[in-house]
Amino acid sequence: MDALAPCLLLLLLLLALPLHLLDLLGCWQPLCKAYFPYLMARLTALTNKKIEGKKRDLFSQIKDLKVTSRKVALLELGCGTGANFQFYPPGCKVTCVDPNPNFEKFLTKSMAENRHLEYESFVVAYGEDMRELADSSMDVVVSTLVLCSVQSPKKVLQEIRRVLKPxxxxxxxxxxxxxxxxxxxxxxxxxxxxxxxxxxxxxxxxETWKDIERAQFSDVQMEWQPPLFRCLPVGPHIMGKAVK
Structure with missing residues (x-):
């Protein structure tokens, strides 16, 4: 089968040639940035239905954290449409970071539907460079379906550790x-x-689990889950937490 791989890859590239040509000409990225929030709004609704219980269990742990202030300072990296907001416990002060400004109108809608949270700001930035956020300023960082698409998972994890409080x-x-x-x-x-x-x-x-394990967190707890949609080439999932 490995011998067939180059032939199959060539076939797929030929079938997707118009898309790759648009990308080469610099036309595809603006189109992608415009339509992608609409796609994610649909996909996140489907995924939330499939893993609602898992997400509730994961994010319910936020309320048990010992924080220095009355509210939990929470940064959501690659916040997208705000699909995780419904799972956060009351008392979270949320800062959102995403490189795509077209998500903001979806984010505003999610904010209006989740009045149990306090919203700090929406920062248009890449995870590799969050210079607008101060060192040791966050109690919690959330990353869901983000590290697959960043340029450098290693740099993003370094930035996450930088902004997290001890x-x-x-x-x-x-x-x-x-x-x-x-x-x-x-x-x-x-x-x-x-x-x-x-x-x-x-x-x-x-192999994102390796990046997380190598990121010098003091404790990493991780569980594996099977693919959500067998009809897609998206693989298994990892879910858990890492403590600075």
Missing amino acids: GGVLFFWEHVAEPRESLAFLWQRLFEPTWKRFGDGCHLTR
């Missing part, structure tokens, strides 16, 4: 690569070049 917690839920020796991983490799264009930089083959 003892602060990163809560994460990310899709990751299938086992390298599997047929599913081969398909991920084949689909990835085209998938990245449609998914605004989303990588299918990242």
Whole structure:
């Protein structure tokens, strides 16, 4: 099967040639930035239905954190449409970071629907460079389906550690690569070049659990979950928390 991989990859690239040409000409990214929030609004509603219980269990731990102020300073990285807001406990003061300004109108709607939270600001920035946020300013950072699409997971995790207070917690839920020796991983490799264009930089083959384990957190707790949609090349998910 490995011998067929280059041929299959070439076939997929040819079928997606118009898309890749638009990207080469610099026309695709503006289109992607415009339509992607609408796509994510649909997808996050579907995924929330599938893993609502898991998300509630994960984020319910926020209320048990010992924080220095009355409210929990929470940063959501790659906040998108605000799909996680409903799962945060009352008493969170939320700062949102996303590089795509087109998410703001969706975010405003989510803010209006979740009055149990206090909203600090929406910062248009990449996770690799959050210079607008001070060192040790956050009790919690949340990253869900974000590290697959950033340029450098290592730099993003460094920034997360920088903005977290000592003892602060990163809560994460990310899709990751299938086992390298599997047929599913081969398909991920084949689909990835085209998938990245449609998914605004989303990588299918990242071994994100390794990046989190190497990021010098004092404690990492992680569980694995099967793929949510078997019809897509998206692999298994990791969910858990990492303590600074």
